[in-house]
Amino acid sequence: MKPQLHKLPCSSDASFLYSKWNCKYFDKRWHLHKEYELVWIRKGWGTRFIGDSVCHFEEGDLSLIGSNIPHLFRNSEEFYSEDNNLEAGSTFIHFTENFLGSQFFEIPEMNLVSKLLEKSSLALEIHGETKKYIINKLYHMHEEDPAERLLSLLAILVKLSQSTELKPLLSAGFAANKSGDTEKINNAFEFIMKNYTKEIYVLEIASKLNMSVASFSRYFKYHTRKTFSDCVTEIRIGHACRLLMENNYSISEICYRSGFDNLSNFYRHFKKIIGIIPKEYRNRFLKTAKIPVL
Numbered sequence: 001m002k003p004q005l006h007k008l009p010c011s012s013d014a015s016f017l018y019s020k021w022n023c024k025y026f027d028k029r030w031h032l033h034k035e036y037e038l039v040w041i042r043k044g045w046g047t048r049f050i051g052d053s054v055c056h057f058e059e060g061d062l063s064l065i066g067s068n069i070p071h072l073f074r075n076s077e078e079f080y081s082e083d084n085n086l087e088a089g090s091t092f093i094h095f096t097e098n099f100l101g102s103q104f105f106e107i108p109e110m111n112l113v114s115k116l117l118e119k120s121s122l123a124l125e126i127h128g129e130t131k132k133y134i135i136n137k138l139y140h141m142h143e144e145d146p147a148e149r150l151l152s153l154l155a156i157l158v159k160l161s162q163s164t165e166l167k168p169l170l171s172a173g174f175a176a177n178k179s180g181d182t183e184k185i186n187n188a189f190e191f192i193m194k195n196y197t198k199e200i201y202v203l204e205i206a207s208k209l210n211m212s213v214a215s216f217s218r219y220f221k222y223h224t225r226k227t228f229s230d231c232v233t234e235i236r237i238g239h240a241c242r243l244l245m246e247n248n249y250s251i252s253e254i255c256y257r258s259g260f261d262n263l264s265n266f267y268r269h270f271k272k273i274i275g276i277i278p279k280e281y282r283n284r285f286l287k288t289a290k291i292p293v294l
Contacts, residue, residue: 013146016095016153020142025079025088029186030223032070035094036120038156039063040138044088045242046075047193047235050123052225053169056238058245062131063169064160066120067097070223072186074193076242091138093153112161119166122174128165174225184209185223188216196235197259202228236260237273244282251278 017035026044041061048057049072050065057073065071079086097105097117105114126134134156141152160166191205205228206216220228240258243249249257255266270278 015099015150016093018091018093018141018149018153020089020091022087022089024086025075026073026090028072030070030072030189032068033094034067035096036067036117037065037071037092037094038134038138039065039090039092040135041073042089042091044075044079044086044090046073046079047238048073049189049224051170051174053123054224054226054231054234054238055169056241058242060131060135062126062134064116064120064124064126064166066117066123069121069123069170071123072189074189076239077194091142093138093156095153113157116157116161119168122168122170124160125167125169126160126163126165127167128163130159130163130165133159171225184211184219188220188228192232192235196232196239197257199259199261200232232259233269234273237270240266240270240278241274241281244278245285247282247286251282254278 020042022043026046030049039062041057041059043059045056045058048055048061049070050063051069051071073090075086075088078084079088104110105117137152137156141149144152187209188205191208192200202216203213206213209216211219217228220231224231226234236259240254243254243257244251252263255263258266260266260269267277270281274281276284
């Protein structure tokens with residue numbers, strides 16, 4: 001099964017897609033599309049897979065995903081139980097490189113925007129005042145007519161092209177694999193997300209997929225640009241970050257609730273991936289004001 005190209009149809013009076021999506025949980029699988037995607041997570045949390053980046057996502061996250069970059073937003077397990085009142089929701093824009101004509105982004109005034117689109121090949125996480133500005137724009141676009149939305153999108157692209165508050169998510173050498181069987185990789189992600197809080201053996205998932213350990217390891221790295229072990233560790237650290245932000249558990253409890261078997265191992269991986277120790281991460285988060293929900 002080849003990767004699905006999720007090209008969402010534009011309306012007859014628009015050159016790009018603007019959409020608000022509300023659901024019990026995000027159900028799109030590992031996929032890619034030729035359109036660039038600007039996506040704002042309005043509701044929900046979980047693990048975000050974009051190219052070779054794996055991390056926790058929260059309400060308010062904003063990112064620009066370049067053309068043909070495989071991605072998946074998967075909510076945390078509590079969203080899938082039948083007796084919950086949780087909801088997920090996003091607002092997103094899909095647009096192609098030539099949605100305003102084949103040479104529009106080649107004119108001098110669009111030089112910085114053209115460079116922005118090139119940078120988006122590494123997927124960009126948006127922060128700070130730029131994030132506040134764009135979320136406000138996306139919120140009000142819901143009430144705008146098609147012409148006004150077009151002007152708003154151009155304003156967003158110009159703002160992004162001038163911003164220093166963009167963080168690349170993918171490794172510099174990342175190159176997306178755009179063909180091949182993806183059913184197994186989706187099943188692998190499902191297995192990881194259901195089992196990462198306990199000990200995971202690569203032999204178990206390889207057997208479930210009717211593959212040898214060596215074949216599965218090659219297959220997984222081909223599609224994700226990282227080892228199975230590294231991917232599981234990053235998901236565990238993402239889960240730990242969420243628990244640290246909630247501030248309901250001690251760091252020792254968070255270590256074991258996230259699937260690590262000892263504190264030393266937890267601290268080592270956390271510092272390597274996040275850059276600071278868990279206590280400092282919690283303190284920084286508690287001091288940081290969140291963007292108000294619009």
